[in-house]
Amino acid sequence: MKTIKIIIEKSSDYYDAYAENCKGVYGAGNTPDEAKKNALEGLKLLIDSRLKRELPKILQGKYNIEYKYDVQSFLKYYNKIFTNVALERITGINQKLLHHYSVGLKRPRPTQREKIEVALHQLGNELLSVRL
DSSP: OEEEEEEEEEOSSSEEEEETTSTTOEEEESSHHHHHHHHHHHHHHHHHTSOGGGSOGGGSSOEEEEEEEOHHHHHHHTTTTSOHHHHHHHHOOOHHHHHHHHHTSSOOOHHHHHHHHHHHHHHHHHHHTOOO
């Protein structure tokens, strides 16, 4: 199955969302959620407005969607789920620094981005193994 990679990132005055590997899929909004929804609407519009043979190859048949956020957009999008206290606990990154990342005062180095991503994936894997 093919994967459409949608990038969500903060620009100077709004959030952008666009498919990295599928031309014609774009979105924008005041929040990461709005940008994401707008890009998905754009994807649906692209599919509905063309004949199947005119679609980009990646849209011909089944596909998954993968989202890639910049750190600021991720922290803004998930701020009601992951507090800075919780993120500090799982990542080991100081809350104040996480706050700076979330409001755009600082940009994380690649090692810090990786640290956040690895911690989130570990948490996700742990949650997948939970049974209630």
